[in-house]
Amino acid sequence: MLRGVILGTALALMPLGAASEPNADAYQTEAGALTQAERAAVRARLAAEIEEERAREEGARRMAQAEAERIEAERATRPLGVRLVEARCLTCHDAGQIDSTALGAPGWTVTVLRMEWLNGAVLEPGERGVIVEHLAARHPERNRSEWIGLMSGSVLIAVFGFGALVWRRRRWFLRQAR
Numbered sequence: 001m002l003r004g005v006i007l008g009t010a011l012a013l014m015p016l017g018a019a020s021e022p023n024a025d026a027y028q029t030e031a032g033a034l035t036q037a038e039r040a041a042v043r044a045r046l047a048a049e050i051e052e053e054r055a056r057e058e059g060a061r062r063m064a065q066a067e068a069e070r071i072e073a074e075r076a077t078r079p080l081g082v083r084l085v086e087a088r089c090l091t092c093h094d095a096g097q098i099d100s101t102a103l104g105a106p107g108w109t110v111t112v113l114r115m116e117w118l119n120g121a122v123l124e125p126g127e128r129g130v131i132v133e134h135l136a137a138r139h140p141e142r143n144r145s146e147w148i149g150l151m152s153g154s155v156l157i158a159v160f161g162f163g164a165l166v167w168r169r170r171r172w173f174l175r176q177a178r
C-alpha cells in the first residue's frame, strides 16, 4: 500500500522533473548573448538603482530622526505638569474630560487620590503634588466651594458618627435601667 503510494507519487512527479530539466534552448547562444558594452550598461543601471535605494533609505532614516528630535524638543519645552497629566491620566481619559473639571487644590488632591486608590492610576512618588498644582492652576475658581463642601462633609460625618455613638449608648443605658 505505502509502496504503491510512493511509487505513484514518484511517477506523477516525473514529468515535472523532466520539464524543469534544462535543455539546449535554455542556454544563451552566441547570437543572443549581450555584448561587452550592453553588459556594462546593465551593470551600471543596477548599480544606479542600488545607490538610489540606499539614498532613499538614508533619507527616510534622517526624516524619522528629525521627527523624533522635534517631538523630544517639544516635550522638553512643555511644563512637567502637562506631561505628567498626559502620561498618568490620559491613559484612561481624554483631555476634555479633565479640562471640563474645575477644581482647586483640595478637590484635585481628593480626585487624584481617588484615581489612585479606587481607579488604579499609578503615580511615582512626588508626582501627585505636581499634577495637583498644575490642574488647580488651570481652574482655580471653585476653590472656596470645595472647601465648604469638604468642611460640610466632614461635619456631617462627625455628626453622624457622634449620633451613632449616642444611639448605641442610649440602648446600653436602657438595658441597664431594666
Ligand code: HEC
Pocket (backbone or CB within 6 Å): 085, 088, 089, 090, 091, 092, 093, 097, 098, 101, 111, 112, 114, 115, 118, 119, 120, 121, 122, 131, 135
Ligand atoms: C486607570 C484608569 C484611570 C486613570 C489612570 C485616571 N483615571 Fe480618572 N477616572 C477613572 C474612572 C474609571 C473614572 C470614573 C469613576 C470615578 O469618577 O471615580 C474617572 C473619573 C475622573 C474624573 C471625573 C470624576 C470626578 O468626580 O471628578 C476626573 C476629573 C478624573 N478622573 C481625573 C483624573 C486625573 C487628573 C488623573 C491623573 C492623575 C486620572 N483621572 C487618572 C479612571 C482613571
